[in-house]
Amino acid sequence: MGTSIVVTSGKGGVGKSTTAANLGLALVHAGKRICVVDLDVGLRNLDTILGLSDRVIYDVIDVIENRVDVFQALVQHPNYEDRLYLLAASQSATQGNLNIERMREIITDLKTAFDFVILDCPAGIERGFKAAIAVADSALIVTTPEIAAVSDADRVVGLLEDAHLPYGMHLVINRVRVQMLQNGKSMDIQNIVDRLSVPLIGVIVDDDEVIATSNKGQSVVANQSDNPAAVGYFHLAHRILGENIPLNEIDMEKSVDKKNGFWYRMFHH
Amino acid sequence: MKSVTLKGKGNKYYLEINSDESFSQTLVELKSLLEKLKQTMPKSVKKTPIVLDTQYRLLKDEQLEQIQKVISKFSIFELQQVVSQVWSRQKVKQLLNRSFLNIETRIIRSGKVVDYQGNLLLLGNVHKGAVIRAQGDIYVAGQVDGIIHAGYPDNNDAIITGNIRRASQIRISDLIQIVADMDQPKLTQHSLFYINDLHVIAEDKITNLHDIKPRREITLE
Numbered sequence: 001m002g003t004s005i006v007v008t009s010g011k012g013g014v015g016k017s018t019t020a021a022n023l024g025l026a027l028v029h030a031g032k033r034i035c036v037v038d039l040d041v042g043l044r045n046l047d048t049i050l051g052l053s054d055r056v057i058y059d060v061i062d063v064i065e066n067r068v069d070v071f072q073a074l075v076q077h078p079n080y081e082d083r084l085y086l087l088a089a090s091q092s093a094t095q096g097n098l099n100i101e102r103m104r105e106i107i108t109d110l111k112t113a114f115d116f117v118i119l120d121c122p123a124g125i126e127r128g129f130k131a132a133i134a135v136a137d138s139a140l141i142v143t144t145p146e147i148a149a150v151s152d153a154d155r156v157v158g159l160l161e162d163a164h165l166p167y168g169m170h171l172v173i174n175r176v177r178v179q180m181l182q183n184g185k186s187m188d189i190q191n192i193v194d195r196l197s198v199p200l201i202g203v204i205v206d207d208d209e210v211i212a213t214s215n216k217g218q219s220v221v222a223n224q225s226d227n228p229a230a231v232g233y234f235h236l237a238h239r240i241l242g243e244n245i246p247l248n249e250i251d252m253e254k255s256v257d258k259k260n261g262f263w264y265r266m267f268h269h
Numbered sequence: 270m271k272s273v274t275l276k277g278k279g280n281k282y283y284l285e286i287n288s289d290e291s292f293s294q295t296l297v298e299l300k301s302l303l304e305k306l307k308q309t310m311p312k313s314v315k316k317t318p319i320v321l322d323t324q325y326r327l328l329k330d331e332q333l334e335q336i337q338k339v340i341s342k343f344s345i346f347e348l349q350q351v352v353s354q355v356w357s358r359q360k361v362k363q364l365l366n367r368s369f370l371n372i373e374t375r376i377i378r379s380g381k382v383v384d385y386q387g388n389l390l391l392l393g394n395v396h397k398g399a400v401i402r403a404q405g406d407i408y409v410a411g412q413v414d415g416i417i418h419a420g421y422p423d424n425n426d427a428i429i430t431g432n433i434r435r436a437s438q439i440r441i442s443d444l445i446q447i448v449a450d451m452d453q454p455k456l457t458q459h460s461l462f463y464i465n466d467l468h469v470i471a472e473d474k475i476t477n478l479h480d481i482k483p484r485r486e487i488t489l490e
Contacts, residue, residue, distance in 0.1 A: 042380075044398075053397060054437035054449050091380040091398060 002033075002111040003167065005118050005240075006136035008160075010152030012123030014144045015174040018210060020120040021049040022230070023140075025221040026237035028084045032115040035074065037087040037107070039132050040122040041098060044089035051217030052077060052086050061090035064102045070109050079222070085114070095127040100134045107135040116240075125159060133160060138167035141198060144175045145187040150195060157196055170201035172236060177206045202236030203247060204229050273298045275306075282319045282346070288326035296335060303343040310345065319346040323353040367405065377401055377415065384421070391417070397437065409433055416440065425464045428482055430475050432458040439470070446470045 007020040024036045038046035047053040058073035077084040110117045122128035143153040180186035207229040220230040272290030276283045369387035379398030388405035399415035407419040409431025418440040420427025434456040465471040
């Protein structure tokens, strides 16, 4: 049985979909079978980031409303044999169509077939967010080193604590600009971790190539594996798989709290 | 004037109902006509197919049912077809729509699904994530990045012509083709797509359209 991970943030534009896509690809590179599910109903874009938008025929609402079987609705990525699949969001439906009971059945079905089911959550804390956390085993909270993003993340952490996910939550700090950090103009990583008090599992530096590759329907992880942002995604993936990789993306001492991390327990017992 | 006449034209039998006579009179005369026939006919003969011609009148469903009942009671004829000199407005509208040419000049943006009755000449652009669907053919002259669906939902005779190289998918009737999986250099503004005998979307040149799918006119029955 696989594990479902929701990628969430509260605030929009911090890189949820980019993180979901690159994490998915990094896990595929690590040999896992992955299904990414776009829950951003109405404004889908995970399909575009993965370069699969031309191949979408059915979407998650078609599955929820029983017009098509879930495995028939999956879009296979042509470059990764049968290791990477997407369940696309609907453009015409609204988040109100996300029936939580059906979502549970669908995600359970997917977990039997995949190692990880990555759920790309819509911005906000409305129906789409609630549906996503209702079916998640664990959460990745994505934030950027900005006060607005961190405050929204704090709100989301509170809601996730109430949801009591079986494997808890971890923090990913995205779009970290090393230079701003060095000259003290950016929020300090340690401050963000302290403020949210959620174990840190990934730091992704801001790199032009993330957007540049995504514009071509590709990704840094697939195309430029030595890119600093790609390294961040690979480390994130390997930490999720339970490897003890120090959080030294930007020379930090802080590492994931090993004893409390579910990833550690899951793969080391 | 008689209200019911039995005629033979070509290799078919016709039962003509005079549209100037009342319907109740017609039923009475039909009964007596069939009764007379029955007496002169040998007993064990196969039922003969017959066409009912209602001339300048359209029968309501219940009237048709009554006639059908009388015909089957005598088991001489089997009603095969009902024809008339007139059509209902609804049917005319349907037929006109089928051959109507819509001209779309707008930009269809992401997330929009636009339906057309009849055929479509696409002069505008279809952005990625948008879908246009026509009951009939789609002739592409604009720029398509989204999905075009001809013969929606189940018209296998529909075709798509034009440059669809940048489109995500082309769909005809119940079939879907992902353009990225096609032989890209072969796709030009002269391309023609249709459903072949194996019920697969096939590709050819517009110049061969006439041989591949002769366009059917509206035929008068």
